[in-house]
Amino acid sequence: MKIVRVVAVFTALAQGTLAFVTPRLAAGRTTSLFAEESTFADAALTIAGAASSLRGKTIVVKYGGNAMTSAELKTMFCQDVAALQNLGIRVIVVHGGGPQINQMLEKVGVESRFEGGMRVSSPEVVDVAEMVLCGAVNKEISSKICAAGGRAIGVSGRDDRILQCVKEINKDGYDLGNVGRVEVVNTATLRQLLDCGICPVVSPIGTGLPGDDTAYNVNADVAAGRIAGEIKAARVLFLTDIAGVLNKDKELFPKLSIAEIQDLIADETITGGMIPKVSFATSAVELGVQGAFITDGRVPHALLKEVLGGGADGMGSGTGGTVVTL
Ligand code: ADP
Numbered sequence: 001m002k003i004v005r006v007v008a009v010f011t012a013l014a015q016g017t018l019a020f021v022t023p024r025l026a027a028g029r030t031t032s033l034f035a036e037e038s039t040f041a042d043a044a045l046t047i048a049g050a051a052s053s054l055r056g057k058t059i060v061v062k063y064g065g066n067a068m069t070s071a072e073l074k075t076m077f078c079q080d081v082a083a084l085q086n087l088g089i090r091v092i093v094v095h096g097g098g099p100q101i102n103q104m105l106e107k108v109g110v111e112s113r114f115e116g117g118m119r120v121s122s123p124e125v126v127d128v129a130e131m132v133l134c135g136a137v138n139k140e141i142s143s144k145i146c147a148a149g150g151r152a153i154g155v156s157g158r159d160d161r162i163l164q165c166v167k168e169i170n171k172d173g174y175d176l177g178n179v180g181r182v183e184v185v186n187t188a189t190l191r192q193l194l195d196c197g198i199c200p201v202v203s204p205i206g207t208g209l210p211g212d213d214t215a216y217n218v219n220a221d222v223a224a225g226r227i228a229g230e231i232k233a234a235r236v237l238f239l240t241d242i243a244g245v246l247n248k249d250k251e252l253f254p255k256l257s258i259a260e261i262q263d264l265i266a267d268e269t270i271t272g273g274m275i276p277k278v279s280f281a282t283s284a285v286e287l288g289v290q291g292a293f294i295t296d297g298r299v300p301h302a303l304l305k306e307v308l309g310g311g312a313d314g315m316g317s318g319t320g321g322t323v324v325t326l
Pocket residue numbers: 064065066067096098221239240241242244245246247269270271272273274275
């Protein structure tokens with residue numbers, strides 16, 4: 001199925017010319033949108049089903065720093081966000097920026113290291129992280145979404161106290177410095193932006209609890225999972241730099257339950273940066289998010305494919321990635 005065809009259907013949907021296609025009609029179909037034999041009508045029905053079932057609902061997308069390194073992928077991601085917005089889907093983007101922070105740390109000569117997938121964050125490291133995330137990275141994403149015909153405003157977790165944190169205590173006893181554990185999400189502000197038709201693009205730098213304006217470095221997966229859980233999003237998607245969650249033989253798990261995830265962390269199949277992703281996908285699902293996806297952000301238009309390719313049932317495009325279930 002060519003992406004141009006998908007986009008054509010899309011435009012028709014946005015203009016309301018496919019408004020007669022109900023989710024009930026679309027739900028009965030079984031051909032994958034991406035199968036060779038998929039027809040234009042198949043694609044239209046699938047997309048219409050997904051769009052109808054998500055219209056007016058909120059999805060949270062974690063856009064990973066490692067999936068953000070190519071300019072083309074970045075543009076496509078922002079086009080996808082704008083397109084989903086234009087279909088009436090409310091989108092919150094939470095971005096990372098690990099590689100971009102690393103580059104700047106190197107440039108200014110500040111050292112940092114990771115423990116259990118979290119960056120150990122001295123005040124100097126948080127300064128650099130804030131400068132990079134809330135500055136260049138955040139503004140590039142929000143302005144590219146606007147350039148693609150969407151509406152976005154970039155904010156950090158310190159703006160209007162969107163992400164209120166306490167210092168994270170690592171269970172293995174490492175001092176992670178000013179890494180924040182998100183205690184409170186100011187969902188009211190996010191909802192107000194969404195109600196205005198604006199996609200909040202959130203940088204994962206948090207503030208303290210009332211009375212404490214310390215800047216905390218928050219892992220972007222943690223921020224996305226917490227926001228999704230607190231705002232009771234319909235979906236949370238983690239776009240990353242790998243096909244999904246892999247087993248020890250590097251094969252993809254298409255689906256994982258919370259219990260399976262705990263075992264995979266315990267036996268060290270899941271390590272490093274994948275740990276916060278699966279942990280906070282899990283916590284979002286426990287808080288009532290209907291679908292959590294860990295998806296390959298290196299695939300062109302990964303967001304659009306994952307959100308619209310699953311039809312009205314919405315369990316992903318079926319072409320990759322891992323779905324986290326209860
Ligand atoms: P992001 O920028 O998307 O947050 P991270 O590097 O933090 O990326 O996390 C993704 C990485 O997690 C993968 O590139 C991979 O190296 C690592 N990882 C650890 N365990 C697994 C696993 N079981 N399956 C897939 N990736 C894993």
